[in-house]
Amino acid sequence: AKGRGLNTYALYSPDMNITTREQIVLESSLRKAIENEEFRLFYQPQVDISTGELKGVEALVRWMHPSKGLIPPNDFIPIAEETGFIHQIDTWVLRTACRQNKKWQDQGFPHFRVSVNLSSMEFLDDGLVDVVKEALNESGLDPKYLDLEITETMTMNVDHAIPMLRNLSSLGIQISIDDFGTGYSSLSYLKNFSINRLKIDQSFVRDISKDANGTNIVSVIIAMAHSMNLEVVAEGVEQKEQLRFLQVQKCDEVQGYYFSRPIPAEEFEQSFPELIAK
Numbered sequence: 001a002k003g004r005g006l007n008t009y010a011l012y013s014p015d016m017n018i019t020t021r022e023q024i025v026l027e028s029s030l031r032k033a034i035e036n037e038e039f040r041l042f043y044q045p046q047v048d049i050s051t052g053e054l055k056g057v058e059a060l061v062r063w064m065h066p067s068k069g070l071i072p073p074n075d076f077i078p079i080a081e082e083t084g085f086i087h088q089i090d091t092w093v094l095r096t097a098c099r100q101n102k103k104w105q106d107q108g109f110p111h112f113r114v115s116v117n118l119s120s121m122e123f124l125d126d127g128l129v130d131v132v133k134e135a136l137n138e139s140g141l142d143p144k145y146l147d148l149e150i151t152e153t154m155t156m157n158v159d160h161a162i163p164m165l166r167n168l169s170s171l172g173i174q175i176s177i178d179d180f181g182t183g184y185s186s187l188s189y190l191k192n193f194s195i196n197r198l199k200i201d202q203s204f205v206r207d208i209s210k211d212a213n214g215t216n217i218v219s220v221i222i223a224m225a226h227s228m229n230l231e232v233v234a235e236g237v238e239q240k241e242q243l244r245f246l247q248v249q250k251c252d253e254v255q256g257y258y259f260s261r262p263i264p265a266e267e268f269e270q271s272f273p274e275l276i277a278k
Protein backbone atom coordinates (compact mmCIF):
# COMPACT_ATOMS: atom_id res chain seq x y z
CA ALA A 1 0.00 0.00 0.00
CA LYS A 2 1.16 3.52 -0.76
CA GLY A 3 2.17 5.78 2.06
CA ARG A 4 0.14 8.91 2.61
CA GLY A 5 3.17 11.10 3.40
CA LEU A 6 3.99 14.29 1.59
CA ASN A 7 6.43 12.45 -0.68
CA THR A 8 3.61 10.48 -2.22
CA TYR A 9 2.29 13.67 -3.70
CA ALA A 10 5.59 15.15 -4.85
CA LEU A 11 4.70 14.96 -8.52
CA TYR A 12 8.16 15.63 -9.91
CA SER A 13 10.25 13.49 -7.64
CA PRO A 14 13.31 12.47 -9.69
CA ASP A 15 12.93 8.75 -9.09
CA MET A 16 9.43 8.72 -10.43
CA ASN A 17 9.16 6.56 -13.49
CA ILE A 18 7.41 7.37 -16.75
CA THR A 19 4.63 4.98 -16.00
CA THR A 20 3.70 6.77 -12.81
CA ARG A 21 3.80 10.15 -14.52
CA GLU A 22 1.68 8.79 -17.33
CA GLN A 23 -0.78 7.49 -14.79
CA ILE A 24 -1.22 10.91 -13.28
CA VAL A 25 -1.91 12.36 -16.71
CA LEU A 26 -4.32 9.55 -17.49
CA GLU A 27 -6.09 10.06 -14.21
CA SER A 28 -6.91 13.67 -14.94
CA SER A 29 -7.98 12.92 -18.48
CA LEU A 30 -10.19 10.06 -17.24
CA ARG A 31 -12.21 12.67 -15.41
CA LYS A 32 -12.72 14.54 -18.68
CA ALA A 33 -13.42 11.32 -20.55
CA ILE A 34 -16.44 10.66 -18.39
CA GLU A 35 -17.78 14.19 -18.87
CA ASN A 36 -17.12 14.11 -22.63
CA GLU A 37 -18.42 10.57 -23.10
CA GLU A 38 -15.27 9.28 -24.74
CA PHE A 39 -15.96 5.61 -24.05
CA ARG A 40 -17.06 3.14 -26.70
CA LEU A 41 -18.36 -0.38 -26.49
CA PHE A 42 -17.09 -3.08 -28.85
CA TYR A 43 -18.97 -6.35 -29.16
CA GLN A 44 -17.66 -9.87 -29.65
CA PRO A 45 -19.96 -12.77 -30.61
CA GLN A 46 -20.51 -15.90 -28.55
CA VAL A 47 -21.63 -18.67 -30.87
CA ASP A 48 -23.40 -21.99 -30.29
CA ILE A 49 -20.77 -24.60 -31.06
CA SER A 50 -23.11 -27.08 -32.72
CA THR A 51 -25.57 -24.85 -34.58
CA GLY A 52 -23.44 -21.75 -35.20
CA GLU A 53 -26.29 -19.64 -33.86
CA LEU A 54 -25.36 -16.34 -32.20
CA LYS A 55 -26.17 -16.79 -28.50
CA GLY A 56 -24.62 -13.65 -27.07
CA VAL A 57 -22.18 -10.78 -27.44
CA GLU A 58 -19.65 -9.64 -24.87
CA ALA A 59 -19.47 -5.87 -24.47
CA LEU A 60 -15.86 -4.69 -24.10
CA VAL A 61 -15.09 -1.08 -23.28
CA ARG A 62 -12.55 1.11 -25.10
CA TRP A 63 -11.52 4.66 -24.47
CA MET A 64 -11.52 6.85 -27.56
CA HIS A 65 -8.89 9.30 -26.36
CA PRO A 66 -8.91 12.61 -28.32
CA SER A 67 -5.15 12.52 -28.97
CA LYS A 68 -3.96 9.00 -28.07
CA GLY A 69 -6.64 7.16 -30.04
CA LEU A 70 -8.21 3.92 -28.92
CA ILE A 71 -6.99 2.84 -25.46
CA PRO A 72 -7.60 -0.80 -24.43
CA PRO A 73 -9.29 -1.49 -21.07
CA ASN A 74 -6.22 -3.01 -19.43
CA ASP A 75 -4.51 0.39 -19.76
CA PHE A 76 -7.16 2.39 -17.91
CA ILE A 77 -9.44 0.09 -15.88
CA PRO A 78 -6.79 -0.35 -13.13
CA ILE A 79 -6.42 3.44 -12.81
CA ALA A 80 -10.19 3.86 -12.91
CA GLU A 81 -10.43 1.35 -10.06
CA GLU A 82 -7.79 3.13 -7.98
CA THR A 83 -9.45 6.48 -8.44
CA GLY A 84 -13.05 5.36 -8.11
CA PHE A 85 -14.03 6.39 -11.66
CA ILE A 86 -14.74 2.73 -12.37
CA HIS A 87 -18.19 3.09 -10.89
CA GLN A 88 -19.21 5.67 -13.49
CA ILE A 89 -17.62 3.66 -16.29
CA ASP A 90 -19.31 0.39 -15.33
CA THR A 91 -22.66 2.15 -14.95
CA TRP A 92 -22.27 3.69 -18.40
CA VAL A 93 -21.29 0.28 -19.84
CA LEU A 94 -24.34 -1.42 -18.30
CA ARG A 95 -26.77 1.22 -19.54
CA THR A 96 -25.26 1.38 -23.01
CA ALA A 97 -25.13 -2.41 -23.43
CA CYS A 98 -28.76 -2.84 -22.36
CA ARG A 99 -29.93 -0.01 -24.61
CA GLN A 100 -27.95 -1.37 -27.58
CA ASN A 101 -29.30 -4.89 -27.18
CA LYS A 102 -32.88 -3.62 -26.98
CA LYS A 103 -32.24 -1.56 -30.10
CA TRP A 104 -31.02 -4.63 -31.99
CA GLN A 105 -34.12 -6.51 -30.92
CA ASP A 106 -36.34 -3.64 -32.07
CA GLN A 107 -34.48 -3.60 -35.40
CA GLY A 108 -35.46 -7.21 -35.94
CA PHE A 109 -32.21 -9.01 -35.16
CA PRO A 110 -32.63 -12.41 -33.53
CA HIS A 111 -32.52 -12.14 -29.73
CA PHE A 112 -29.27 -12.86 -27.93
CA ARG A 113 -27.64 -12.01 -24.58
CA VAL A 114 -25.35 -9.09 -23.98
CA SER A 115 -22.60 -9.80 -21.45
CA VAL A 116 -21.14 -7.02 -19.33
CA ASN A 117 -17.89 -7.21 -17.35
CA LEU A 118 -18.00 -5.97 -13.80
CA SER A 119 -15.11 -4.68 -11.75
CA SER A 120 -14.65 -6.42 -8.41
CA MET A 121 -15.26 -3.03 -6.83
CA GLU A 122 -18.78 -3.01 -8.23
CA PHE A 123 -19.47 -6.38 -6.81
CA LEU A 124 -18.61 -5.15 -3.31
CA ASP A 125 -21.01 -2.25 -3.62
CA ASP A 126 -24.55 -2.82 -2.42
CA GLY A 127 -25.79 -0.27 -4.95
CA LEU A 128 -25.07 -2.67 -7.82
CA VAL A 129 -28.48 -4.33 -7.80
CA ASP A 130 -30.21 -0.94 -8.16
CA VAL A 131 -27.87 0.11 -10.97
CA VAL A 132 -28.71 -3.09 -12.87
CA LYS A 133 -32.42 -2.68 -12.20
CA GLU A 134 -32.30 0.88 -13.48
CA ALA A 135 -30.41 -0.09 -16.65
CA LEU A 136 -33.06 -2.74 -17.37
CA ASN A 137 -35.96 -0.41 -16.64
CA GLU A 138 -34.80 2.51 -18.73
CA SER A 139 -33.84 0.30 -21.70
CA GLY A 140 -36.86 -1.97 -21.53
CA LEU A 141 -34.57 -4.97 -22.14
CA ASP A 142 -35.96 -8.32 -20.99
CA PRO A 143 -33.63 -9.26 -18.06
CA LYS A 144 -32.91 -12.70 -19.49
CA TYR A 145 -30.93 -11.01 -22.28
CA LEU A 146 -28.50 -9.42 -19.83
CA ASP A 147 -25.57 -11.42 -18.51
CA LEU A 148 -23.02 -10.23 -15.94
CA GLU A 149 -19.50 -11.60 -16.09
CA ILE A 150 -17.84 -11.80 -12.71
CA THR A 151 -14.59 -13.47 -11.71
CA GLU A 152 -13.97 -16.25 -9.22
CA THR A 153 -12.09 -13.90 -6.93
CA MET A 154 -15.23 -11.82 -6.49
CA THR A 155 -17.01 -14.82 -5.02
CA MET A 156 -14.37 -15.45 -2.38
CA ASN A 157 -16.15 -13.49 0.29
CA VAL A 158 -18.95 -16.03 0.47
CA ASP A 159 -21.03 -14.17 3.05
CA HIS A 160 -21.24 -11.28 0.66
CA ALA A 161 -21.29 -13.17 -2.66
CA ILE A 162 -24.17 -15.54 -1.91
CA PRO A 163 -26.80 -12.87 -1.14
CA MET A 164 -25.42 -10.57 -3.86
CA LEU A 165 -25.71 -13.26 -6.54
CA ARG A 166 -29.13 -14.26 -5.27
CA ASN A 167 -30.34 -10.65 -5.48
CA LEU A 168 -28.93 -10.26 -8.97
CA SER A 169 -30.39 -13.47 -10.32
CA SER A 170 -33.76 -12.65 -8.76
CA LEU A 171 -33.86 -9.78 -11.27
CA GLY A 172 -34.02 -12.49 -13.94
CA ILE A 173 -30.58 -11.76 -15.39
CA GLN A 174 -27.86 -14.32 -16.04
CA ILE A 175 -24.48 -14.67 -14.35
CA SER A 176 -21.28 -16.04 -15.86
CA ILE A 177 -18.00 -16.77 -14.13
CA ASP A 178 -15.25 -15.20 -16.26
CA ASP A 179 -11.66 -16.44 -16.65
CA PHE A 180 -12.64 -19.70 -15.03
CA GLY A 181 -9.75 -21.84 -13.87
CA THR A 182 -7.42 -18.96 -13.01
CA GLY A 183 -8.85 -18.26 -9.57
CA TYR A 184 -9.23 -20.19 -6.38
CA SER A 185 -12.70 -21.62 -6.53
CA SER A 186 -13.47 -25.25 -7.08
CA LEU A 187 -16.53 -26.32 -8.99
CA SER A 188 -18.17 -27.83 -5.93
CA TYR A 189 -17.79 -24.49 -4.19
CA LEU A 190 -19.67 -22.82 -7.03
CA LYS A 191 -22.70 -24.98 -6.23
CA ASN A 192 -23.55 -22.44 -3.54
CA PHE A 193 -24.03 -19.69 -6.09
CA SER A 194 -26.80 -18.83 -8.49
CA ILE A 195 -24.83 -18.83 -11.73
CA ASN A 196 -25.62 -19.89 -15.29
CA ARG A 197 -22.30 -20.53 -16.99
CA LEU A 198 -18.54 -20.72 -16.85
CA LYS A 199 -16.17 -19.11 -19.30
CA ILE A 200 -13.02 -21.18 -19.66
CA ASP A 201 -10.06 -18.82 -19.52
CA GLN A 202 -8.25 -18.29 -22.80
CA SER A 203 -4.95 -19.51 -21.35
CA PHE A 204 -6.38 -23.05 -21.28
CA VAL A 205 -7.84 -22.75 -24.76
CA ARG A 206 -4.44 -21.62 -26.04
CA ASP A 207 -2.87 -24.80 -24.65
CA ILE A 208 -5.24 -27.09 -26.52
CA SER A 209 -3.28 -29.53 -28.69
CA LYS A 210 -0.01 -27.94 -27.57
CA ASP A 211 -0.01 -29.80 -24.37
CA ALA A 212 -1.89 -32.79 -23.01
CA ASN A 213 -2.34 -31.11 -19.62
CA GLY A 214 -4.08 -28.09 -21.07
CA THR A 215 -6.49 -30.21 -23.03
CA ASN A 216 -7.19 -32.27 -19.94
CA ILE A 217 -8.11 -29.24 -17.88
CA VAL A 218 -10.52 -28.11 -20.57
CA SER A 219 -12.25 -31.51 -20.77
CA VAL A 220 -12.53 -31.77 -16.99
CA ILE A 221 -14.02 -28.28 -16.64
CA ILE A 222 -16.60 -28.99 -19.35
CA ALA A 223 -17.63 -32.37 -17.93
CA MET A 224 -17.92 -31.10 -14.37
CA ALA A 225 -19.76 -27.93 -15.33
CA HIS A 226 -22.30 -30.01 -17.24
CA SER A 227 -22.79 -32.31 -14.27
CA MET A 228 -23.77 -29.15 -12.36
CA ASN A 229 -26.09 -27.99 -15.15
CA LEU A 230 -23.88 -25.06 -16.03
CA GLU A 231 -23.23 -23.97 -19.60
CA VAL A 232 -19.65 -23.58 -20.78
CA VAL A 233 -18.22 -20.90 -23.04
CA ALA A 234 -14.64 -21.22 -24.29
CA GLU A 235 -12.97 -17.86 -24.88
CA GLY A 236 -9.93 -17.00 -26.96
CA VAL A 237 -10.71 -19.53 -29.69
CA GLU A 238 -8.41 -18.67 -32.58
CA GLN A 239 -7.83 -21.89 -34.46
CA LYS A 240 -9.91 -24.50 -36.18
CA GLU A 241 -8.26 -27.31 -34.26
CA GLN A 242 -9.20 -25.68 -30.95
CA LEU A 243 -12.77 -25.45 -32.18
CA ARG A 244 -12.75 -29.12 -33.24
CA PHE A 245 -11.46 -30.23 -29.85
CA LEU A 246 -14.10 -28.15 -28.05
CA GLN A 247 -16.79 -29.65 -30.29
CA VAL A 248 -15.71 -33.17 -29.38
CA GLN A 249 -15.74 -32.22 -25.69
CA LYS A 250 -19.28 -30.85 -26.10
CA CYS A 251 -18.45 -27.30 -25.06
CA ASP A 252 -21.64 -25.21 -25.49
CA GLU A 253 -20.42 -21.91 -26.89
CA VAL A 254 -17.26 -20.40 -28.33
CA GLN A 255 -15.87 -16.90 -28.52
CA GLY A 256 -12.66 -15.68 -30.10
CA TYR A 257 -10.80 -14.21 -33.05
CA TYR A 258 -11.62 -17.33 -35.10
CA PHE A 259 -15.15 -15.91 -35.36
CA SER A 260 -14.61 -12.22 -34.84
CA ARG A 261 -12.60 -9.66 -32.96
CA PRO A 262 -14.59 -7.28 -30.78
CA ILE A 263 -16.13 -4.72 -33.16
CA PRO A 264 -18.25 -1.55 -32.91
CA ALA A 265 -22.05 -1.91 -33.03
CA GLU A 266 -22.36 -0.56 -36.60
CA GLU A 267 -19.76 -2.99 -37.91
CA PHE A 268 -21.49 -5.79 -36.02
CA GLU A 269 -24.77 -4.96 -37.73
CA GLN A 270 -23.15 -4.86 -41.18
CA SER A 271 -21.27 -8.14 -40.81
CA PHE A 272 -24.06 -9.91 -38.97
CA PRO A 273 -24.98 -12.55 -41.57
CA GLU A 274 -21.35 -13.67 -42.03
CA LEU A 275 -20.69 -13.62 -38.31
CA ILE A 276 -23.01 -16.48 -37.69
CA ALA A 277 -22.32 -18.38 -40.91
CA LYS A 278 -19.03 -19.95 -39.77
Ligand code: C2E
Nearest residue numbers: 060061072073074093117118119236237238256257258262
Ligand atom coordinates in the same frame (compact mmCIF):
# COMPACT_ATOMS: atom_id res chain seq x y z
P1 C2E B 1 -11.95 -10.37 -20.46
O1 C2E B 1 -13.27 -10.09 -19.84
O2 C2E B 1 -11.32 -11.68 -20.14
O3 C2E B 1 -12.15 -10.16 -22.02
C1 C2E B 1 -11.58 -10.97 -23.01
C2 C2E B 1 -10.41 -10.28 -23.67
O4 C2E B 1 -9.82 -11.17 -24.62
C3 C2E B 1 -10.79 -9.05 -24.46
O5 C2E B 1 -9.73 -8.12 -24.38
C4 C2E B 1 -10.91 -9.60 -25.89
O6 C2E B 1 -10.72 -8.63 -26.89
C5 C2E B 1 -9.79 -10.60 -25.90
N1 C2E B 1 -10.01 -11.67 -26.86
C6 C2E B 1 -11.18 -12.14 -27.35
N2 C2E B 1 -10.98 -13.16 -28.20
C7 C2E B 1 -9.65 -13.36 -28.26
C8 C2E B 1 -8.81 -14.29 -29.00
O7 C2E B 1 -9.27 -15.14 -29.76
N3 C2E B 1 -7.47 -14.19 -28.77
C9 C2E B 1 -6.93 -13.25 -27.93
N4 C2E B 1 -5.60 -13.22 -27.80
N5 C2E B 1 -7.69 -12.37 -27.24
C10 C2E B 1 -9.02 -12.43 -27.41
P2 C2E B 1 -10.01 -6.57 -24.06
O8 C2E B 1 -11.21 -6.11 -24.79
O9 C2E B 1 -8.73 -5.83 -24.27
O10 C2E B 1 -10.38 -6.58 -22.52
C11 C2E B 1 -9.44 -6.90 -21.53
C12 C2E B 1 -10.07 -6.97 -20.15
O11 C2E B 1 -10.56 -5.70 -19.73
C13 C2E B 1 -11.30 -7.88 -20.11
O12 C2E B 1 -10.89 -9.23 -20.05
C14 C2E B 1 -11.98 -7.39 -18.86
O13 C2E B 1 -11.39 -7.97 -17.72
C15 C2E B 1 -11.66 -5.89 -18.89
N6 C2E B 1 -12.83 -5.15 -19.38
C16 C2E B 1 -13.26 -5.01 -20.65
N7 C2E B 1 -14.38 -4.26 -20.72
C17 C2E B 1 -14.70 -3.94 -19.43
C18 C2E B 1 -15.77 -3.19 -18.81
O14 C2E B 1 -16.69 -2.68 -19.47
N8 C2E B 1 -15.75 -3.07 -17.44
C19 C2E B 1 -14.76 -3.65 -16.70
N9 C2E B 1 -14.80 -3.48 -15.35
N10 C2E B 1 -13.75 -4.37 -17.24
C20 C2E B 1 -13.72 -4.51 -18.59
Ligand code: CA
Nearest residue numbers: 058117149178
Ligand atom coordinates in the same frame (compact mmCIF):
# COMPACT_ATOMS: atom_id res chain seq x y z
CA1 CA C 1 -15.17 -11.06 -19.77
Ligand code: CA
Nearest residue numbers: 178179199235
Ligand atom coordinates in the same frame (compact mmCIF):
# COMPACT_ATOMS: atom_id res chain seq x y z
CA1 CA D 1 -12.30 -13.65 -19.78
Ligand code: CA
Nearest residue numbers: 151178179201
Ligand atom coordinates in the same frame (compact mmCIF):
# COMPACT_ATOMS: atom_id res chain seq x y z
CA1 CA E 1 -9.70 -11.29 -17.91
